[in-house]
Structure formats: C-alpha cells, structure tokens
Amino acid sequence: MTMNTNLNKTMHIKIDHVTRLEGHGSILIDVEKGRVENLKLEIVEANRFFENLVKGVPPHDVPQVVSRICGICCVGHQLAAIKAVENALNLSTSPQTRLLRVLLNESQFLQSHALHLYFLAIPDYVGVKSILPLAGSHPELIKKALKLKKLANDFTTILGGRALHPVMPTLIGWRKLPDKNKLELLLERLHESVKDIEEMVDFISQLKLPDYERETEYVSLKHPDEYALYEGEIYSSDTKKSVPESDYRQVTNEFTVAHSTSKWSRWNRESYMVGALARVNNNFSQLHPKAKEVANELDIKIPCYNPYKNNLAQMIEIVHCTHHCIEILEELLSQDLHMEDLTYQSAEGIGCSAIEVPRGILFHEYGFDNNGVCNHADAVIPTSQNINNIERDMQKFVPQMLPDMEKEALASHMEMLLRAYDPCISCSVHMLDVQFV
Amino acid sequence: MKPKIAFFDFASCEGCQLALLNCEDILLELLELVDLVEFREAISEKSARYDIAFIEGSIHREEDSKRLLDIRSRSQFLVALGACACNGNVQARSNFIAPAENYKLVYGEEARNRVQIDKNYWPLWAHTRVRSVEEIVKVDYQLRGCPMSANEFLHLVKALLSGQIPHFPENAVCVECKRHGNECVFDKGLSCLGPIAYGGCDAICVNNGHVCDACRGLLPYANVEAHNNLMLSKGISKEAIKSRYRMFCSAEKMSQT
Numbered sequence: 001m002t003m004n005t006n007l008n009k010t011m012h013i014k015i016d017h018v019t020r021l022e023g024h025g026s027i028l029i030d031v032e033k034g035r036v037e038n039l040k041l042e043i044v045e046a047n048r049f050f051e052n053l054v055k056g057v058p059p060h061d062v063p064q065v066v067s068r069i070c071g072i073c074c075v076g077h078q079l080a081a082i083k084a085v086e087n088a089l090n091l092s093t094s095p096q097t098r099l100l101r102v103l104l105n106e107s108q109f110l111q112s113h114a115l116h117l118y119f120l121a122i123p124d125y126v127g128v129k130s131i132l133p134l135a136g137s138h139p140e141l142i143k144k145a146l147k148l149k150k151l152a153n154d155f156t157t158i159l160g161g162r163a164l165h166p167v168m169p170t171l172i173g174w175r176k177l178p179d180k181n182k183l184e185l186l187l188e189r190l191h192e193s194v195k196d197i198e199e200m201v202d203f204i205s206q207l208k209l210p211d212y213e214r215e216t217e218y219v220s221l222k223h224p225d226e227y228a229l230y231e232g233e234i235y236s237s238d239t240k241k242s243v244p245e246s247d248y249r250q251v252t253n254e255f256t257v258a259h260s261t262s263k264w265s266r267w268n269r270e271s272y273m274v275g276a277l278a279r280v281n282n283n284f285s286q287l288h289p290k291a292k293e294v295a296n297e298l299d300i301k302i303p304c305y306n307p308y309k310n311n312l313a314q315m316i317e318i319v320h321c322t323h324h325c326i327e328i329l330e331e332l333l334s335q336d337l338h339m340e341d342l343t344y345q346s347a348e349g350i351g352c353s354a355i356e357v358p359r360g361i362l363f364h365e366y367g368f369d370n371n372g373v374c375n376h377a378d379a380v381i382p383t384s385q386n387i388n389n390i391e392r393d394m395q396k397f398v399p400q401m402l403p404d405m406e407k408e409a410l411a412s413h414m415e416m417l418l419r420a421y422d423p424c425i426s427c428s429v430h431m432l433d434v435q436f437v
Numbered sequence: 438m439k440p441k442i443a444f445f446d447f448a449s450c451e452g453c454q455l456a457l458l459n460c461e462d463i464l465l466e467l468l469e470l471v472d473l474v475e476f477r478e479a480i481s482e483k484s485a486r487y488d489i490a491f492i493e494g495s496i497h498r499e500e501d502s503k504r505l506l507d508i509r510s511r512s513q514f515l516v517a518l519g520a521c522a523c524n525g526n527v528q529a530r531s532n533f534i535a536p537a538e539n540y541k542l543v544y545g546e547e548a549r550n551r552v553q554i555d556k557n558y559w560p561l562w563a564h565t566r567v568r569s570v571e572e573i574v575k576v577d578y579q580l581r582g583c584p585m586s587a588n589e590f591l592h593l594v595k596a597l598l599s600g601q602i603p604h605f606p607e608n609a610v611c612v613e614c615k616r617h618g619n620e621c622v623f624d625k626g627l628s629c630l631g632p633i634a635y636g637g638c639d640a641i642c643v644n645n646g647h648v649c650d651a652c653r654g655l656l657p658y659a660n661v662e663a664h665n666n667l668m669l670s671k672g673i674s675k676e677a678i679k680s681r682y683r684m685f686c687s688a689e690k691m692s693q694t
Contacts, residue, residue: 053530058680064650065684068527068583071452115458132473135465142465150461161645163459164452164584168645175646256548 009034011407015415027414029398036398041391041418051377054366059085059346060171062366062374067165069379072115074165075108075156076357077379080364083231086171087351088366091344097173099332102230104159104169105355106321106328109229111152111163112358113276113314113321116422117204118145121311124416125207141203144196148318151189155325158182173340180337187329190322197322204315205298210413212397213305216389217272219251220279221356227286227320228279229356235282237303238268245354248363252380264388265380271388274360275421276313277304291320307393308420314358346372359383359422383423390421439472440488440598444518445508447494447501448528448567453519453585454493460587467591470598486511489597491518491580495525496568509574514597517570518590520583520652526685527583529567578603581653582638583685589637605637609656610649614640622648628673628681633659650684 013029030038054065063081067074079101086093119131128134135142153163158178160166168175221232222242233242234251243250254263266272280287280295281303287295295302298312352365360382367376394414401410444454458464474487490512496502509515520526541549570576580589589605596603610631617640622629627648631640634651642649655661668678 050528052534053527056680056683058677061680061684065527065530068450068452071450071455071584074450074452115455119458132468135468146461146464149459153459153461161647162641164456167642167647170647256545256551 009402011410013407013411013414015411027394027411027418029394029410029414031398031402034402036395036402039391039395039398041387041394050379054374054377057374058372059089059344059366059368059374062377063170064165064167066364066377066379069381071164072112073108073357073359073362075104075160076355076362077364078166078169079105079230080353080355080357080362080379081366082169082171083353083355084351084364084366087353088349088368089171089344089347089351090349091172093172094340096332096335096337097340098230099328100159100174100178101169103325103328103332104156104166105230105357106325107152107155107159109317109321109358110325111149111156112422113318114145114149114152116358117311117314117318118142118149120422121416121419122207124412124419125209138203141200144200148193148196148200151193154189155186158186170342171344172342175342177337177339180333183329183333187326187333190326190329193322197319201294201297201315201319204312209306209308209311210416211306212308212393212400214307214393214396215303215305216392217267217269218278218281218303219267219272219274219361219385220282221354221361222283223286227283227288227324229321231355234354234361236268236272237278237282245363246352248352248354248365248380252363252385254380254384263380263384265385266388271392272385273307273389273421274382274385275310276317276358277307277310278360279356280304280313280316287316288320288323290323291316294319307390307417310420310422314422348372350376352378357382360385383421386421386423390418390423393417439470441474441486442471442489442491442594443474443487443508443512444491444493445504447492447505447522448497449494449519449521449526451493452583453521453580456584456587457590460591463591467594471594487513489514489516489594491516492522492570492576493518495521495528496570496573497528497566502568502573505570505573514577515570515574516578516580516593517576518580519585520581520654520685522570523579523581524654524685525567525569526652529569530683532566581635583652586638607656608636610634610636610638610640610643610651610653612636613638614643614649616640617644619643623668623671623673626672628668628677630655630664630681632667633661633664648681650681652685 009031010033011031015027026042028038028040028042029036050066050069054062057065062085063078066081067078069077123130123134126134131142156163156166159168161168161176218237220235221228222235223232233244234248235242251267252265253267254265256263284302295316298315300309300312346368348368348370350365350367352363354361354363362382363380365378366374369375394417397417398410401413405413446454490508492505492508492515496505517523521528537549537553578593580593593603613636614631619640622631622643629648630651631643631649633655634649635653635656638653665678
C-alpha cells in the first residue's frame with residue numbers, strides 16, 4: 001500500500017503583514033506530519049479605541065469623527081452614524097434625503113468593489129504581484145478599471161463634496177446640495193460605463209478561481225421592496241428569519257481572542273459570513289435583472305458556498321449598483337432639489353443603525369446624555385464579523401490542499417482566501433499576515 | 438536608477454494611501470518615474486533603502502516606534518503623510534483617557550484584566566499613547582490634512598525628484614475660503630477655525646457647506662486668544678469652541694479656552 005504523501009508533510013508558514021489588504025494581519029499555519037496542528041489568523045493592527053473617541057462630541061460631529069475609522073469605508077461609517085444618531089434623537093428624514101443617501105452609499109460600492117477586484121484581488125488570479133505588471137500585459141482592461149474607479153470617486157465627490165471623508169451629508173439632510181448639472185453628467189457617464197463593465201465581466205468570467213467550498217451561515221440585511229443595501233432587517237440563511245436592527249447584539253455576540261486586536265462574532269452556529277456573497281446568496285431575487293444575467297454569465301450557482309467567489313459576487317454588485325444608480329438618478333433629476341431645515345434639538349437618548357457597506361453589514365450605536373453630548377458608542381464592523389469564518393475556512397481547506405500543494409502554493413491560496421473576503425482590518429480594529437510555522 | 442519610493446502605514450484609516458490611488462489620471466504615469474518598493478495596500482514587493490519614505494498613521498506602541506526608527510535609518514527623505522502622521526488626528530483624543538480604561542470601554546472588563554496579566558496578550562496590545570511621527574523621528578516634510586491633498590503630494594514628489602525644495606505656503610484656510618467667495622461660517626452662527634488653521638486644502642470643507650475643523654493643524658503664528666474672543670463675540674458658546682478645537686487633536690495643544 002502506498003502511503004499518502006501528505007502524511008509526511010511538515011510545514012511552518014508565517015505570512016507577516018499580508019499585502020494588498022486594508023490594515024494589518026498575519027497568517028500562521030503549522031502542519032506536523034500531515035496534520036494541521038495550529039492555524040491562526042492574527043490581527044496585529046494597533047488599537048485606536050474609536051468607541052471612546054466620540055465621547056463628549058455633539059451629535060452632528062459624530063459622523064465626521066467615525067468617518068476616520070476607515071478611508072475605504074468612510075461613506076458607510078458616516079451613513080451608519082448619521083442613521084444611528086437620528087434614531088437616538090428621533091429625527092426624521094425626507095424622501096429626497098433617502099435618495100441622496102442611497103446614491104452616496106452605492107457610489108462607495110462601485111469604488112470599493114472596483115478597487116478591490118482590480119487592484120487587490122485579480123493580480124492573484126493571473127499570478128502577478130500587483131496591478132503594475134497588469135498595466136503592461138492588459139493595458140485596455142486596466143484603463144477601463146481605472147476609468148470605472150474614477151467614475152465612482154467622482155460620483156462620491158459630486159454627492160459628498162469629497163471622495164474621502166465626505167463633508168456634505170449630515171443629520172437630516174445635506175449641508176449643500178449636489179449640483180444638478182454635475183448629476184446629469186454623472187448619469188451620462190454611468191450610461192457610458194455599462195459597456196466597459198460588460199467587458200470587465202468577460203475578463204472576470206475567464207478567471208479560474210480555486211474550487212473549495214464550505215457551507216456557512218450567511219448574514220445580510222433584507223428589505224421587502226429592494227436589494228437591501230441602505231436599510232433593512234438582519235437576515236440569517238440558517239433560520240430564514242430576520243430580526244430588527246435594534247437586536248444587533250444578539251446577532252454579533254462579540255468576543256475577544258488573544259491573537260486578534262479585532263473582536264470576533266458568531267450567531268446561530270460557530271461562525272458566519274457577511275459581504276457581497278452573503279448578500280447575493282440571501283437576496284438574489286431582488287438584484288437588478290442585468291445583475292442576474294451577469295450571475296448567469298459568471299456561472300455562479302446560488303446559494304454559492306465557495307468563499308473565493310465573493311469576488312464574483314462583487315462583480316455582480318458592480319452591475320447591480322450601476323443600473324440601480326441610473327434609475328435613482330433619473331428619479332432624482334425629475335424633481336427639484338430643495339435645502340432642508342437642518343436644525344435639531346439634541347436630547348437624551350440611544351439609537352442604533354444597520355447598513356450594508358461593501359464588506360458586509362455595519363452596525364453603529366450611539367447614546368447622548370441630558371446635555372446632548374455623546375456618552376456611549378459601539379461599532380461592529382463587517383471584517384470583525386468575518387474573521388472567525390475566514391479562520392474556519394482555512395482550517396477546512398488546508399487539509400484538502402495539503403496533498404497537492406507545496407508550501408508556497410498553499411500559502412498563496414491562504415492569502416487569496418483572505419483577500420477574497422476583502423477584509424478591512426483598519427476598520428475591524430478600530431487583518432492580515434499569513435504565518436505557516 | 439529610478440528613485441525608490443515607499444509607503445508605510447501605522448494606525449490610520451489608510452485613506453491617504455487611498456487618496457493617492459484615487460489619482461487615476463496620473464497614477465500610471467507617476468509609477469513610470471519611480472520605483473514603488475513598498476505599498477502594502479496595493480503591491481507585494483519589498484527593499485533595503487528608500488529615497489522617499491511616506492509614513493501614514495500615528496504611533497501607538499513600542500513595536501511601532503521601533504519600526505519607524507528602522508525606516509528612518511534607511512530613508513533619505515521621510516515624509517509624514519496626512520493628519521494622523523502629522524498631528525495624531527482624531528485617535529489622539531484617546532490620550533485623554535488612561536489606556537486601561539480604553540481597553541475596558543471597548544473590549545470589556547474581562548479583556549482589560551487579561552491584557553494586564555496574560556503575557557500572550559500584552560505584546561500585541563501594549564498601547565502607550567498616541568504620538569505623531571515627529572515625536573519619534575526627524576520629519577523632513579509634512580503633507581497635512583485629513584485626508585492629505587493629492588495636489589500637495591504631487592508637488593512634493595515632483596520637487597524631490599527634480600532636486601528642488603518643495604514649498605508649502607503658510608497661509609490660513611480663511612484666505613483660500615475668501616477666494617471661493619463662501620458665505621462666512623460665523624454669519625451662519627457656527628464655529629470655525631479657518632482663520633488660524635493651516636491652508637493648502639483650498640477650503641474644501643467650507644466650500645461644501647461645512648466648517649473648518651483645522652485638520653491640518655494651527656498656524657505657528659496663530660493668535661488663538663484673539664480668535665477665541667472673536668468666536669465668543671459671535672455668540673458661540675465656550676463648549677462649542679472647545680469641541681471645535683478638540684475635533685482633530687491637532688489644535689488641542691494650542692487651545693487656551
């Protein structure tokens with residue numbers, strides 16, 4: 001009888017400060033004679049204690065401070081904070097404000113997904129170290145990716161005044177309304193981008209993604225009338241039920257582990273996944289028809305249990321958001337925009353909010369004392385909800401990969417897995433080096 | 438040989454690196470002129486010496502401070518990139534709270550206690566206080582702002598690549614704001630630090646309906662007392678003034694309110 005070669009394999013892999021990742025994380029894997037003895041995803045980002053930083057701040061300044069949790073997710077943090085503070089103070093908003101916020105939020109999906117797919121993830125799948133060699137080998141593709149990214153950034157800038165840490169949106173409404181002429185030009189550019197996006201879909205559909213599956217609990221927002229991004233209830237694929245956003249602590253159940261400065265989460269089982277794949281799995285039927293066609297082209301079967309295919313789900317969402325934003329912009333341009341009265345009365349109270357941001361569900365909660373200043377804050381970030389699930393994927397996939405892969409291939413598959421989740425470690429520590437020891 | 442440029446991120450939102458990635462129009466062109474040897478957020482390659490090292494983020498732990506000293510020793514020019522590196526930014530607000538209290542508030546009492554007794558925990562978690570880059574190593578140039586200004590970044594890189602000294606005018610945000618013809622924030626009854634804050638941002642916040650929070654820091658010759666009296670005379674409360682200064686801790690040291 002021949003002995004399986006993986007029974008003899010011993011490898012120690014340590015990937016420190018994984019690159020092409022937002023934030024700092026390491027992967028540590030110990031294989032002794034074919035057995036995975038130790039596997040850890042270490043989060044080594046320095047603590048910034050954001051929950052403490054907003055104490056003593058007046059309500060309208062809270063969104064500006066927490067925007068700084070993360071550059072790539074700043075729109076999501078601002079919107080989550082704005083909604084939570086409004087809930088705490090019982091402030092209501094107009095349909096115009098909702099439309100503007102939906103657009104602003106989806107502009108960030110376009111920007112973040114394009115950045116992640118093209119700059120951070122795709123180099124793995126074509127076997128290069130960064131986008132730079134791609135600019136030589138695939139110049140047209142990279143030009144189109146940069147064009148889409150620029151469109152998305154200009155989109156955020158027109159809606160928010162600035163692509164990073166926008167300044168126009170605030171409690172109740174907009175400090176300054178977006179320029180209607182600029183919105184019209186934006187609409188034209190979105191129409192023009194549809195063809196470029198189709199070509200990007202073609203490219204993505206030819207990539208060979210690793211074929212590994214692990215079924216897990218998928219958690220996302222759910223809304224009765226739309227593909228839930230801006231608001232909704234918290235839905236689990238395990239229970240097939242939703243709970244209101246105010247119950248978010250029963251969902252996240254945060255706990256700490258020694259090897260991570262980010263907190264971990266679990267809900268109905270040992271771990272759950274949030275993000276593009278979770279959303280597409282949970283709310284596929286509500287995607288824009290064009291996005292469903294693309295799902296078909298990319299040959300993704302729903303529900304999909306392959307975490308690497310989160311990258312395909314991101315492509316599907318780029319298509320969804322582009323078409324959805326075109327519709328919303330047409331609706332917005334058919335009406336007159338008006339300045340709202342932004343005055344409000346600060347009061348004692350507590351309020352939370354949930355919003356989908358590119359990496360998954362984001363929860364914020366704030367409390368205000370009787371002087372109207374912030375005395376409580378909590379933020380649960382998509383990446384910190386995913387880390388536990390990523391480590392469990394690794395624990396399942398490493399033994400499957402061991403027989404056929406040498407150390408380097410295995411290490412690179414672990415980095416790719418981590419990147420496929422599009423983790424944002426800056427956010428989660430308010431993650432990633434790979435170590436195989 | 439092309440100059441070697443490197444980016445290093447410490448505690449920050451990484452938005453300044455992102456601001457560079459957002460210069461889509463010139464990004465590929467710039468990359469032809471320099472060797473980008475470290476840019477963890479976007480590439481996987483690494484190097485022994487750097488012509489220009491950009492430091493993003495504030496410094497919180499001993500291990501971070503050691504890493505920074507090592508980078509300094511291997512760099513010709515070291516640039517503090519963005520408000521976190523220049524001033525500590527919003528995270529420096531945590532300096533007003535004891536580290537153990539910070540752990541308790543964010544991670545809970547049990548985690549706070551474990552951090553202090555379990556040696557497996559503390560090297561990773563040991564949090565001293567939030568420092569700017571300048572508090573640890575010599576800084577050659579500062580690119581201020583939250584986020585940094587892409588124009589200033591390009592100006593600096595072009596100057597250094599052509600052997601010139603980059604120059605950043607020391608004028609107040611107020612000067613740039615006037616140029617845009619904005620309605621004065623004080624006339625809306627809001628507090629503003631524009632008259633005493635470093636410009637260079639083109640008054641982007643006020644242009645878009647907001648106020649100036651001095652994310653770029655206060656000018657060295659700022660007359661803080663006179664500015665506070667001005668705000669008081671506009672009917673702005675002491676609390677609102679203090680809150681404005683504290684927003685980005687850059688201004689905190691100077692505030693006499």
